Amino acid sequence: MSVRTSSARKNSTASRSSRRRTVSTILVLFVVVSVFLVRLVDIQVVQADSLTADSVGNRSVGQVVYGSRGEILDANGVVLASTVMRYNITMSPVNATPFTRTVDGKKVEISVADAAAEIGAATGQTGDAILLTISTALEANAKANFAYIAQKVDVDVLRAVQDLHIPWTYSENSPSRVYPNGAVAGNILGYLSGEGVPQAGLESGQDACLASTNGSETYEKGADGVRIPGSSVTGSEAVDGGDVITTIDSDLNWFVQQTLAARAQETGAAWATAVVQDAKTGKLLAVADYPSVDPNNVGGTENPEDRGSRAFTQSFEPGSTLKALTAASVLDAGVATLDTGVVAPYRYLPANGANINDSHAHADQRMTLTGVLIDSSNTGMSKFGEMLTNQKRYDYLKAFGVGTATESGFPREDSGILHPVEEWDNQTSYATMFGQGLTTTALQVSSIYQTIANDGVRMPVQLVEGCRQADGTITNVPETTGTRVLSEKAANETSDVLEMVYQNSWVSSIWEIPGYRVAAKTGTAQMPDGKGGYSSGYLVSVSGFAPADDPQYVVSVSIADPVKLNTSAAPAPVFQEIMSQVLKKYRAVPSGATAPDLPSTW
Amino acid sequence: MSDNLARVSFAVDEAEFETPAPAHRGFRLVSSAPNHRARPRIFYAFTAVAGVAAIIVAQLLLSVGISQGAYEISSLQSSQAELGRTAASVNEDLVRVSSPQSLAANAEGLGMVSNSNPVYLRLSDGAVLGAPASASGSQAGAASLVPNALLAGSEPLTQAPAAAKASAGAVAITSAPVVPAGLAAPTTR
Numbered sequence: 028m029s030v031r032t033s034s035a036r037k038n039s040t041a042s043r044s045s046r047r048r049t050v051s052t053i054l055v056l057f058v059v060v061s062v063f064l065v066r067l068v069d070i071q072v073v074q075a076d077s078l079t080a081d082s083v084g085n086r087s088v089g090q091v092v093y094g095s096r097g098e099i100l101d102a103n104g105v106v107l108a109s110t111v112m113r114y115n116i117t118m119s120p121v122n123a124t125p126f127t128r129t130v131d132g133k134k135v136e137i138s139v140a141d142a143a144a145e146i147g148a149a150t151g152q153t154g155d156a157i158l159l160t161i162s163t164a165l166e167a168n169a170k171a172n173f174a175y176i177a178q179k180v181d182v183d184v185l186r187a188v189q190d191l192h193i194p195w196t197y198s199e200n201s202p203s204r205v206y207p208n209g210a211v212a213g214n215i216l217g218y219l220s221g222e223g224v225p226q227a228g229l230e231s232g233q234d235a236c237l238a239s240t241n242g243s244e245t246y247e248k249g250a251d252g253v254r255i256p257g258s259s260v261t262g263s264e265a266v267d268g269g270d271v272i273t274t275i276d277s278d279l280n281w282f283v284q285q286t287l288a289a290r291a292q293e294t295g296a297a298w299a300t301a302v303v304q305d306a307k308t309g310k311l312l313a314v315a316d317y318p319s320v321d322p323n324n325v326g327g328t329e330n331p332e333d334r335g336s337r338a339f340t341q342s343f344e345p346g347s348t349l350k351a352l353t354a355a356s357v358l359d360a361g362v363a364t365l366d367t368g369v370v371a372p373y374r375y376l377p378a379n380g381a382n383i384n385d386s387h388a389h390a391d392q393r394m395t396l397t398g399v400l401i402d403s404s405n406t407g408m409s410k411f412g413e414m415l416t417n418q419k420r421y422d423y424l425k426a427f428g429v430g431t432a433t434e435s436g437f438p439r440e441d442s443g444i445l446h447p448v449e450e451w452d453n454q455t456s457y458a459t460m461f462g463q464g465l466t467t468t469a470l471q472v473s474s475i476y477q478t479i480a481n482d483g484v485r486m487p488v489q490l491v492e493g494c495r496q497a498d499g500t501i502t503n504v505p506e507t508t509g510t511r512v513l514s515e516k517a518a519n520e521t522s523d524v525l526e527m528v529y530q531n532s533w534v535s536s537i538w539e540i541p542g543y544r545v546a547a548k549t550g551t552a553q554m555p556d557g558k559g560g561y562s563s564g565y566l567v568s569v570s571g572f573a574p575a576d577d578p579q580y581v582v583s584v585s586i587a588d589p590v591k592l593n594t595s596a597a598p599a600p601v602f603q604e605i606m607s608q609v610l611k612k613y614r615a616v617p618s619g620a621t622a623p624d625l626p627s628t629w
Numbered sequence: 630m631s632d633n634l635a636r637v638s639f640a641v642d643e644a645e646f647e648t649p650a651p652a653h654r655g656f657r658l659v660s661s662a663p664n665h666r667a668r669p670r671i672f673y674a675f676t677a678v679a680g681v682a683a684i685i686v687a688q689l690l691l692s693v694g695i696s697q698g699a700y701e702i703s704s705l706q707s708s709q710a711e712l713g714r715t716a717a718s719v720n721e722d723l724v725r726v727s728s729p730q731s732l733a734a735n736a737e738g739l740g741m742v743s744n745s746n747p748v749y750l751r752l753s754d755g756a757v758l759g760a761p762a763s764a765s766g767s768q769a770g771a772a773s774l775v776p777n778a779l780l781a782g783s784e785p786l787t788q789a790p791a792a793a794k795a796s797a798g799a800v801a802i803t804s805a806p807v808v809p810a811g812l813a814a815p816t817t818r
């Protein structure tokens with residue numbers, strides 16, 4: 028009985044302990060499973076996104092896909108500005124340690140100094156300079172992992188450095204702007220800052236067309252650096268900029284700049300501009316500035332004012348070249364004809380109290396309009412000009428584009444100064460007849476002559492043909508509708524008068540182009556001294572067009588303060604050379620027709 | 630016609646109505662276990678395993694192929710990039726030497742002068758348009774006043790390259806003595 032009891036107790040104890048074991052095992056299992064479950068949910072659900080991102084981050088490489096800034100082209104498609112890829116050579120200073128290189132099957136230890144010397148030989152620096160870069164970077168931050176060795180180097184330098192196989196050097200892309208023709212049209216093109224921000228000229232004015240948008244791309248790579256196929260993900264597409272097509276002819280622009288600079292240096296000028304314009308379309312074929320800037324080396328032009336284009340941004344009192352405008356106005360209004368005569372004294376004191384005199388003393392002269400322009404007589408011009416009311420002359424000046432910036436769209440273009448007629452004082456009323464008391468840019472003067480040359484129709488001044496998009500369409504095409512300013516008869520009569528000036532002016536032997544009929548006028552204007560008066564310097568200029576019987580090209584040359592020769596004999600040879608080159612380049616064949624012969628006296 | 634059709638369709642309808650409905654068949658018990666189970670044959674197992682193996686091998690080969698292709702693409706892409714860089718760099722050189730400054734300097738270096746006095750010969754009547762004058766070389770000798778930083782370090786030519794000279798000489802020799810004696814000089818009217 029007791030045995031049974033004890034056995035039963037034993038049995039019951041055994042079964043109880045076995046149940047406890049089972050229960051505890053299940054409990055332990057349950058705990059373990061739930062720990063795993065929690066972890067599983069945590070990894071697969073709670074942290075899933077961030078872990079995936081981390082894993083992709085560890086494997087994937089993001090890179091910028093550079094969109095290419097558009098090109099600036101001349102009228103013939105010659106590239107004036109383009110984007111090229113340059114490279115920055117970088118390194119990891121903290122990892123700059125000696126390494127082994129296999130040379131002819133033997134392992135050679137290369138010290139940091141040797142490596143630096145090798146890099147320096149490739150980049151054109153000294154080895155010491157590179158060692159200094161390393162030590163400077165490490166001083167600033169003992170764990171410095173990035174420093175530039177050289178920036179914006181070309182592919183030859185990049186390859187030379189890559190061929191050294193120095194493990195702590197790297198490279199990165201750095202798109203840059205080059206101007207293959209250097210300073211040719213450099214003043215118009217403008218330039219970019221080191222960071223690629225447009226600073227001046229067309230680069231700035233046409234940025235909306237030129238600007239590109241960078242894209243991004245990520246891909247995954249294996250341990251050996253090879254891109255895993257199909258892993259590329261384009262974040263955003265790179266968009267290339269459009270190309271700006273200008274009306275400039277780069278070869279002609281070079282010639283004009285060269286000729287202008289030679290004369291400006293010879294005469295000791297402060298600055299000079301020359302404009303070549305198509306008489307029929309108003310397109311600018313060449314715009315030259317002296318001093319000129321090479322956009323590849325902007326720092327080489329020290330004076331910041333020389334980096335822009337004065338042809339667009341500098342207005343001045345044009346002087347006698349504006350007499351052509353007054354003559355055209357008088358003829359167009361019909362208040363005088365080519366036979367009308369005036370008496371031009373040395374000094375003329377009109378009833379309104381003004382005081383006009385000529386540049387040199389002379390007895391009273393009986394002159395026609397032709398004679399007045401040949402002699403460039405201020406008093407004679409005043410007597411013709413006063414045949415029109417001030418308001419009427421103001422309207423003509425406005426119609427010719429004086430006082431309004433041209434349509435070229437050049438950034439920060441000067442409008443010149445043309446005061447409202449109510450503000451004209453006695454002297455200004457007369458001074459505006461012969462180009463003082465108002466200011467114009469070289470471009471506006473050129474536009475006045477274009478109007479006369481084009482049978483009295485003023486065409487918008489055009490510098491840009493348009494923006495060529497990637498698909499070949501041209502957008503932003505400027506308006507090309509002309510406005511009639513003069514009657515055809517008045518324009519042609521003015522042209523005949525200017526041809527007489529060309530033949531009989533005191534500089535006619537200097538600006539003669541054999542075989543061609545040319546119309547031109549000189550100007551010698553006093554320059555403001557910046558204090559409300561006039562300085563001793565003169566702005567001398569010549570504007571004209573050819574062939575006079577069917578005008579096709581307008582050339583306007585202005586030279587400011589040529590200290591060694593302050594008369595229009597300074598710009599006259601430049602006009603002659605540029606006009607000859609233009610006529611030759613564009614095959615303008617002389618007609619052989621005889622020039623008009625108008626009376627200059629009566 | 631339409632009469633006939635109507636009659637036929639009526640007859641068909643009648644025939645359908647006269648057909649008696651089929652009698653329902655009783656359900657019959659089917660033993661739950663099949664009488665003899667088809668024993669799986671080793672052939673099927675082998676086929677399945679072989680199929681799986683084949684798929685695995687094919688997949689393995691495919692992925693080897695793809696990754697081999699990836700290496701090839703990667704190397705071709707890098708050589709394409711390198712060639713693109715070379716092309717861009719050579720093109721840059723070409724554009725640079727085509728610049729007006731470079732052309733003018735080289736032309737002057739070779740002794741050329743520009744004649745700024747154009748004259749035209751009209752073929753229709755032989756008229757000479759313009760006033761002929763010899764070239765003064767107004768631009769000759771003038772240093773370039775239009776700088777181009779890209780041309781730094783490149784020297785203009787002062788004489789034609791030897792190869793060009795040699796070929797020019799060869800042309801001169803071959804083209805010299807060809808006019809047969811006694812041929813009347815052409816008269817131009």
